[in-house]
Amino acid sequence: MTTTQAAVVESPGAAFTLRDVELDAPRQGEILVRMKAAGICHTDLTVAAGHIPFPLPGVLGHEGAGVVEETGPGVTKVKPGDHVVLTFTSCGSCASCRIGHPAYCTTWIPQNLIGGKRADGSSPISRGGVALGGRFFGQSSFARHSVADERSVVKVDPDLPFELLAPLACSVQTGTGAVWNTLRPEPGTSIAVIGTGAVGLAAVMGAALTPVSQIIAVGRQAAQLELAAKIGATHTVDSTGLDLAAELRKITGGAGVDYVVEAVGNPDVLRAGIEALAPRGAVAVVGAPPYGVEVSVDVHRLLPGRRILGVCEGDSDPDRLIPLLARLIRGGRLPVQPLIREYDFADIQAAADDFRSGKNIKTILRFDA
Template identity: 45%
Template sequence: MDSIAAIARAPHHPFTVEPIVIDPPRPGEVLVRIAGVGLCHTDLVARDQFIPIPLPAVLGHEGAGIVEAVGEGVTKVAPGDRVVIGFASCGHCARCDEHLPSYCREFPMLNYAGTRADGSSGLRQGDAALSGHFFGQSSFAGHALAQERNVVKIEATDVPLELLGPLACGFQTGAGGVMRSLACPAGSTIAIFGAGPVGLAAVMGAVIQECATIIVVEPVASRRDLALSLGATHLIDPAAEAVLPDAIRAIVADGVEFAFETSGREAVVEAALGSLGSHGLLGLVGVPPKPDSSLTINLAALITYGHRIHGIIEGDSDLDGFIPELVELYRAGRFPFDRLIQTFPLAQINEAVEAQARGDCVKAVLIP
């Protein structure tokens, strides 16, 4: 069928919105008409080849929409169902069996290769194939092909479907990072580094977990204010502090029990590690600036104080369990992620990229 898509043709170049052709769904596949798709930093680092998906490519991995057709053997959803499209996983490796599909053995191939598992692509222009199937969807488009396994049926009809896509990655990473990966108990202390969409979702997750002290470190004043309104108890402007760990220990003298780092910048990660108290746990979700980015860690201090470092993908989400949980928390007024969102037409994707980069909006959602 004919559709449209925002195509990444070269690193660090604007997207171009062009007509494409999408194959009908194969066995096990689902065709979704996209109602809205979040714009995530991961899409941009893929365009710019930190993730080396072959270009030209249709990216986008926070899609939500209506099922239009299903392939042979699909029973989980039917045409007309409202769905969020999450990441792809194999369903049969050791981690998938443990309900930890974001650590699937096949995750890089299934989500980053730009093709189906058999090497084919369901997207093309004329006779030329386009890289697609990004995170099992490529939803910067009017329609997306997904696997049955990575679509999540949304039963609630009173939620704005076009805004739900970011639950598939950014928001579930932040909320799940605190609620699942770190599993912060009630009364605990946490420092969250960065108040972008992932960091602010982490703030909301920390409130849900009933953390007693929620410190947000963020250079943009408007985002600090938003974090405060969402439940942060303390704010730190890193530009005003010579030594970040000292500023955090001025609030929690022994250091925090948990730290959650969203920027991926080495100096910030090291500051987060230095903010931990004894047996503290640092969760890392930020994409580093370079594939070979590394840290300087004092091994004696790490051992002496029992500090722990946990790399986190997708907030340890199991998709079918956690995304509906976040929807219900939203309906109850406890996870107001819509306060972070500004919508743009898909045709204005480059304007949305610039708005996010300037800090004018926290989370852009594109409407085809």
């Protein structure tokens, strides 16, 4: 058993509070990781607020990066000393996993989002002998150590800073994957990315590495739109008070956009994206509104081949995509650094507040600051 410090959320709506907790020794298929960096994502804050059911008190965090300290029985993927990124987990045996789509694993929601425990009902995290909600996305990385599921751990080369690796776990692989794996734009087509947070800007970066002719970044913050232009957007649109669908059709000469990434999670924005599509166009729905939110669509808009595609984690196979993303960062082709603002892990609540208020695009916690 390992004693470590974790950011515990005691109840829905409570703050992140640093507490000493105990971690089990890694069991079959588990890995003990010493955390070096972790990203804060909107999903962490949504769960902490109580909008998604997760057993609390508990430990969140799902964009981890660190160093392997110990491996449990049967682990062959990594060894102590390896640098790793901690991402979502999956069963590895269902139909989706077997064909390379673990983001659509049949056990995805209980294993990643709401379960908080192993398949046998136990949690790897406890406090004073009482189990806490853990294993969030197979990792619960808001702690100085994490017992992670082998399926959620990806080995990476040790030459990149951990603060650049952590966002690859969710936001960057979600944005780039939505473009590369789901939309797959053809040469000369147009793409609009609605939302200029970390996921949206990652989608812009991903689109810039494809042969599209137009990349339209849509947002409401001038600084984020300026950054979008620097990393590949050919057009930027401040959507404040705008008929967005009409503006996107205007930019594309009336034809409509071929592809849309909706990274806001707003039903009105999604509807505008659908309305802006060219015939045979597709919108990738990445943003996640609260459960139960519905969007009405005129069916006749869909008959000319228009498609609405839900996307989870960029339809990524992390063992393939994350090492590729790391290589693109190393080669200067994926400019993640401008998105990042770092905080000491001890300041996690201030970091979360700043992120929630929109001060930061990608908030990274450092454990060795």
